[in-house]
Amino acid sequence: MLLLAGCTALRQEAPPAAASTNAAVVALLDKAQIQSSAGQLPEASGSLERALRIEPRNPALWQALARVRLEQGLYRQAENLAAKSNSLIAGDGALRQENWRIIGQARTRRGDLQGARDAFEKAAQP
Amino acid sequence: MAKRKVSRIKLIIVIMLVGVCAAGAYAVYLDFAVRARFEGKRFALPARVYARPLEIYPGLKLNLSELTAELALLGYRQTSAAREPGTYRWRGQSLDLVSRAFVFGDGPQASISCTVSFTDDRVVALTGRDGQVALDLVRLDPALIGGIYPGENEDRVLASLSEVPESVVDALIAVEDRRFYSHHGIDPRGIARAFVMTVSGKSVQGGSTLTQQLIKNFYLTAERTMRRKLTEMVMALLLEKHYSKEEILETYLNEVYLGQDGNRAIHGIGLASVFFFDKPLPHLGLSEGALLVGMLKGPAYFSPRKHPKRALDRRNLVLAQMVETGSITEQQCRAAQAAPLGVVDRPPRGTSPYPAFLGLIHRQLRRDYRDEDLRSEGLQIFSTLDPQVQRVAEQALQERLTRLEKARSLKPGLLQGAVLVTATQDAEVKACVGGRNPRFEGFNRALDARRPIGSLIKPLVYLTALQHPSQYTLATLLDDSPLVLKQAGTGDWAPQNYDKRFHGRVPLRMALAHSYNVSTARLGLALGVAPIMANVRQLGVERDLPVFASSLLGANALSPLEVTQVYQSIASGGFRTPLRAIREVLTAQGEPLQRYPLNVEQVIEPAPNYLLTSAMQAVVHEGTAQGLYNSLSPDLDIAGKTGTTDDYRDSWFAGFTGDRLGVVWIGRDDNESTGLTGASGAMGVWQDVMVALDPEPLLLAAPDNVESVWIEPASGLLSAAGCPDAVELPFIVGSAPTRRAACGPSSLGGSIKNWFKGIFQ
Incomplete structure (x- = not known):
């Protein structure tokens, strides 16, 4: 039950469980999560940027930032940031799929339906 | 008779009325004058800039x-x-x-x-x-690193009362005007004393409240007449009617004269704090504050630099008076009296230790704010400056230039330079050095010296080629034989290599690594100059550049900042992020006004950017920048490029590690020859910066559509691990050669070698 709840939450918003081994980064990611849930999106963005200064090549952080931009309605930015996250991933198929989902959502919301379909297709590939 | 009397009374009344009106009008005039003067000084709080x-x-x-x-x-x-x-x-x-x-x-x-x-x-x-x-x-x-000041007050460090240490205010009141908070601008007891002194034939002096002193400062005359004194008193009363004690005190502290630096007058406690202690005002200690307050009586006479003994006695007297008013304890007084003066030997040159970085911030802010708001609203600017990186960059440039001049018997001070250091992924500018004297507020070479970039253009030529994987790969053989371009209207263009030789057929990757001019020019002509210059724009230069054949070898002039923007986009994997010197702006009250969020835009496909970066790593491993690995670990896998221009006028180096991008320019302000190549000049500065910063290695994740293939470099054909001279290179999928070299996969030689290799592994 708990596991199930965890899984659905993961789909929706939570960054992957072990996004970093650095406690400071994890703390900032948590903070961003809380700020984001409270609708404090610029603040959430600020916390993620702090985390990125510590781990600039961590794709999970770029992905979290892409998600915040999506919430902010900045769809092109969300797309670019998800692509940036993808460019830093070696392996990790799940993270890559999630980036494609974000890109798909961003394209949907700005009316690029064909582009969105392509992205969701890539998100479906393991 | 009666008539005459009446008219005389009338006359007297008229005269009196006129007198009252005149006095009234004069008072109104004074009121207007003093308010205008005061308003002009107030509320002009400069933007304050903080380091990260x-x-x-x-x-x-x-x-x-x-x-x-x-x-x-x-x-x-x-x-x-x-x-x-x-x-x-x-x-x-x-x-x-x-x-x-x-x-x-x-x-x-x-x-x-x-x-x-x-x-x-x-x-x-x-x-x-x-x-x-x-x-x-x-x-x-964050550390306060400077301010953006009102035009007429460029050289002030305006402070709000909240930034002034309490001890400074206490000292001021103890020494200059103990009844400041209770009087209404003038102090009758003080006046009585002054009156007695005047009547008894001594000079007109003393008895001035802080308010009166402030007014005296507004009208910078040394005139000491009774009339002047009376005017001052009236104005003081008027000022107190309109403004609070805090407002008057704040303005006073920003106006006071505290010394002289050549022909530059030191006004205001904020600037004095920098001038004497090289510290921002909020950081002044008790003894330091007491010294400044003590100096008000006679800034020249009590100058701590010229008359340290006098200044010390005066300071200690101020501290003793603070005990009298009860603002400090005997114990605090004794401790402060025992402290040395703490004055720095030489006053710092400007009001900020980082004028070049401040220049960069100011330029970015001017896009979003009116200059007068920047100079008056007390905005708080949070910058990206990393003082550690800045210090390292300043030191590296200074020391390297001095060493180069010594080694080459050049006149000391002849060489100039600029350095920019950024974070590769989020494009934050960590350091900006505009010349070898970093505190000089003049020409900012990092932003304003536009110089031909020489071979720094080459990565753009190769990037443009690698964007066409069906025609160009890292293994493609380029033609480095003599080239003459006939141009209508101008003379023939016949580029030469640095070693004055031609190298026949060279692999594309090696042509970049060794910075061959001829093969690059031929490649660029085949691609077209325009698409290459379009790529320069795409990567971040926000203006049109001339399109000449010579542009292919870097005849176009860019500033170090522009070069940094271009290389930034390569270093961050083909994603352009405008260089950022500011994170956010807050109002004086601490309300967020504007954020400069991290935005990226993919401008180059990951795969060609990856191939280019790997060729730029070859520049350092095998090419013109090999010297870097004498003092940096080869495991850093640095990507970089040297640049030298005609007659050795400009020496450039641009390069990046996993976390830092650095761009260095060295040249002369008169644009004459320095005798330096990119490798013998700018690269040394870059190396010193990176040695001190201990950067992260450049580890790249290969994009999905890139595969690794063994190649025989001389032929550009498919080879295999274990074959002589074979190298493993990245290719965009489908672009690797299909023809096999003599020693290659499934070739006899290759198989035998692999078999041996298997045995010895």
């Missing part, structure tokens, strides 16, 4: 001397217990620290008391001192 706040967390690479320098910049004091905010104490390899409370863009942050433990230049533990809990992260308050 240092974030401390377990795992952070930070050595003890860097942290000590940071604490000094912040004005933290070393004490025996470290209990107050802004104090610290070293205990061997660990540091007890109490941070100051600060209002950041994401809200106020309380003071934190913690212990930071170090091992081998790394933070290994961070513990809260209340209850010994482990902390994840501590953000210190």
Whole structure:
């Protein structure tokens, strides 16, 4: 039950469980999560940027930032940031799929339906 | 008779009325004048600029001397217990620290008391001192690094009363005007004393309240007449009617004259704090504040630089008077009296230690704000400047230029340079050096010196080629035989290589690594100059560049800042992020006004950018920048490019590691020859910067559509591991050669070699 709840939450918003081994980064990611849930999106963005200064090549952080931009309605930015996250991933198929989902959502919301379909297709590939 | 009397009375009344009217009009005039004067001085709070706040967390690479320098910049004091905010104490390899409370863009942050433990230049533990809990992260308050000042007051450090240490105000009131908070602008007792002195034939003096002194300062005349004095009094009364004590005090502190630096007058307590102690005002201690207040009586006579003994006695007298008014205890007084003057030997040149960086910030702000708002609204600017990186960059440039001049018997001071250091992924500018004297506020070469970039253009030529994988790969053989381009209207163009030789057929990757001009020019002509210049724009140069054949070899002039923007896009994997010097802007009250969020735009496909970067790594491993690995580890896998222009006028180096991008230019202000190549000049500065910064290696994740293939470089054909000279190169999928070299996969030689290799592995 708990596991199930965890899984659905993961789909929706939570960054992957072990996004970093650095406690400071994890703390900032948590903070961003809380700020984001409270609708404090610029603040959430600020916390993620702090985390990125510590781990600039961590794709999970770029992905979290892409998600915040999506919430902010900045769809092109969300797309670019998800692509940036993808460019830093070696392996990790799940993270890559999630980036494609974000890109798909961003394209949907700005009316690029064909582009969105392509992205969701890539998100479906393991 | 009666008639005459009446008319005389009338006359007297008229005269009196006229007199009252005139006095009234004069008072109205004075009222207007003093308010106009006061308003002109008030509310012009400059924007204040902060460095990045240092974030401390377990795992952070930070050595003890860097942290000590940071604490000094912040004005933290070393004490025996470290209990107050802004104090610290070293205990061997660990540091007890109490941070100051600060209002950041994401809200106020309380003071934190913690212990930071170090091992081998790394933070290994961070513990809260209340209850010994482990902390994840501590953000210190940011250092104030300068201000943007009203035009007429360029050379002021205007302060709001909240920034003035309480002890300074206490000292001022104890010494200059003890009844300041109770009088209405003039002090009758003081006037009586002054009157007696005047009547008894001595000079007109004393008895001035702070308000009167302020008015005297408004009208910078030394005139000392009774009329002047009366006017002052009326104005003082008027001023107090319109403004609060705090407003008057604040203006007073920003107006006072405190000394002379050649023909530059030092006005205001904020500038005096920098001029005498090289510290921002909020960091002044009790004894320092008392010294400044003591000097008001006679800035020249009590000058701590010229007459230290006199200044010391005067300071101690001020401290004693503070005990009299009860603002400090006997004990505090004794401790402060025992302290040395603490004045820095040489006054710093400008009001900011980082004028070049401030110039960059100012330029970015001007896009979004009116200049007068920047200079008057007291905005708080949070910048990206990292004082540690800045210090390293300044030092590297200064020392390297001095050494180069000495080694080459050049006139000292002849060479100039500029350095920019950024973070590769988020494009934050960490350091900006505009010349070899970093405190000089003049020509900012990092921003304004546009110079031909020479071979720094070559990566753009190769990038444009690699964007056509069906025609060009890293293994493609380029033609480096003599080339003559016939151009209508101008003479023939016949580019030469640096070694004055031609190299026949060379692999594309090697042509870049060795910076061959001829093969690059031929490649560029085949691609077309226009698409290459379009790529330069795409990567971040925001203006049109001339399109000439010579542009292919870097005839176009760019500023170091523009070069940094272009290389930034390559370093961040083909994603352009406008270089950022500002994180956010807050109002004077600490309300967020504007953020400069991290935005990226993919401008180059990941695969060609990856191939280009790997060729730029070859520049350092095998090409013109090999010298870097004499003092840096080859494991860093640095990507870089040297640049030299005609007659050795400009020496460039641009390169990046995993976390840092650096761009260095060296040249002469008169644009004459320096005798330096990119490798013998700018690269040395870059190397010194990186050695000091201890950067992260450049580890790249290969894009999905890139595969690794063994190649025989001489033929550009398919080879295999174990074949002589075979190299493993990245290719965009489908672009690798299909024809096999003599020694290659499934060839006899290759199989035998592989078989041997298998045995010995």
